[in-house]
Amino acid sequence: MKKVPVLEIFGPTIQGEGMVIGQKTMFIRTAGCDYSCSWCDSAFTWDGSAKDDIRQMTAEEIWSKLIELGDDRFSHVTISGGNPALLANLSELIGLLKEKGKKIAIETQGSKYQEWLKDIDDLTISPKPPSSGMITDFEKLDQIIEKLRNSNQQQSISLKVVVFDTTDLQYAKDVHLRYPSIPFYLQVGNEDIHEAETNKLVQTLLEKYETLIDQVIEDKELNNIRVLPQLHTLVWGNKRGV
Numbered sequence: 713m714k715k716v717p718v719l720e721i722f723g724p725t726i727q728g729e730g731m732v733i734g735q736k737t738m739f740i741r742t743a744g745c746d747y748s749c750s751w752c753d754s755a756f757t758w759d760g761s762a763k764d765d766i767r768q769m770t771a772e773e774i775w776s777k778l779i780e781l782g783d784d785r786f787s788h789v790t791i792s793g794g795n796p797a798l799l800a801n802l803s804e805l806i807g808l809l810k811e812k813g814k815k816i817a818i819e820t821q822g823s824k825y826q827e828w829l830k831d832i833d834d835l836t837i838s839p840k841p842p843s844s845g846m847i848t849d850f851e852k853l854d855q856i857i858e859k860l861r862n863s864n865q866q867q868s869i870s871l872k873v874v875v876f877d878t879t880d881l882q883y884a885k886d887v888h889l890r891y892p893s894i895p896f897y898l899q900v901g902n903e904d905i906h907e908a909e910t911n912k913l914v915q916t917l918l919e920k921y922e923t924l925i926d927q928v929i930e931d932k933e934l935n936n937i938r939v940l941p942q943l944h945t946l947v948w949g950n951k952r953g954v
């Protein structure tokens with residue numbers, strides 16, 4: 713049996729970001745990332761701080777945990793990380809979830825391709841802006857998007873760029889203009905990932921959301937995009953596993 717490194721399984725909760733925001737879903741968070749974004753809100757998946765919590769799990773074991781937590785109260789499963797697209801072995805889990813009639817979403821940054829990406833219902837690709845400290849390999853991203861584009865008519869693909877400053881916004885615009893036919897989401901960056909006081913965090917994030925909206929309103933190249941906060945952060949702050 714093929715195993716995958718899992719750090720968290722939680723839910724049911726709501727998808728707090730992007731193309732299916734608000735969707736009731738379970739979450740599976742895999743360990744390991746090929747990036748190390750300066751502001752990563754899930755750095756425990758790759759910085760070694762939670763290495764003792766990583767469990768190597770089979771698809772059946774993951775399914776059992778989903779049922780234990782969610783029973784018959786879910787129809788949608790989101791796989792995030794880390795970068796789940798590092799894991800060829802996820803194909804078994806994806807097959808099993810499909811067999812069980814569940815819809816599947818993936819969060820990935822668009823740096824790695826797997827054949828099973830074609831089987832995902834809601835695919836979010838989130839290239840990283842300059843503030844992350846990461847450099848996008850646009851040739852690789854072109855290849856990934858090209859492979860997915862023509863492969864599965866049922867699949868929804870979106871691009872989501874997190875924005876912290878005006879340089880990031882310019883980057884986001886460049887990404888949107890490079891792939892104009894792919895639904896595009898701007899997401900407010902959370903700079904205070906260690907803030908424990910939710911009210912204070914929410915105040916700051918709502919102000920940043922308003923600023924980002926204002927910038928979009930003024931920009932003729934951003935007429936057909938969506939601007940979103942991280943909804944789960946507004947509800948639960950920096951809490952893990954929600």
Ligand SMILES: C[S@@+](CC[C@H](N)C(=O)[O-])C[C@H]1O[C@@H](n2cnc3c(N)ncnc32)[C@H](O)[C@@H]1O
Pocket residue numbers: 745751752753754792793794795796819820821837838872874899900901902903905942
């Ligand atoms: C933790 S990542 C895991 C999936 C994948 N590695 C990726 O980055 O797309 C999930 C989403 O959270 C976003 N994210 C991470 N840290 C954030 C922060 N501090 N503020 C806002 N969004 C953040 C990422 O950009 C990504 O869209």
Ligand SMILES: Nc1nc2[nH]cc(C(=O)O)c2c(=O)[nH]1
Pocket residue numbers: 725726727728729739754792793819944954
């Ligand atoms: N509720 C909720 N929505 C999310 N959307 C993307 C998440 C992620 O960390 O990938 C996330 C998360 O951790 N929780």
Ligand code: SF4
Pocket residue numbers: 745746747748749752753754755757793794795821840
């Ligand atoms: S790519 Fe995603 S998981 Fe990896 S460091 Fe960046 S935000 Fe975190």
Ligand SMILES: [Mg+2]
Pocket residue numbers: 753754
């Ligand atoms: Mg998150």
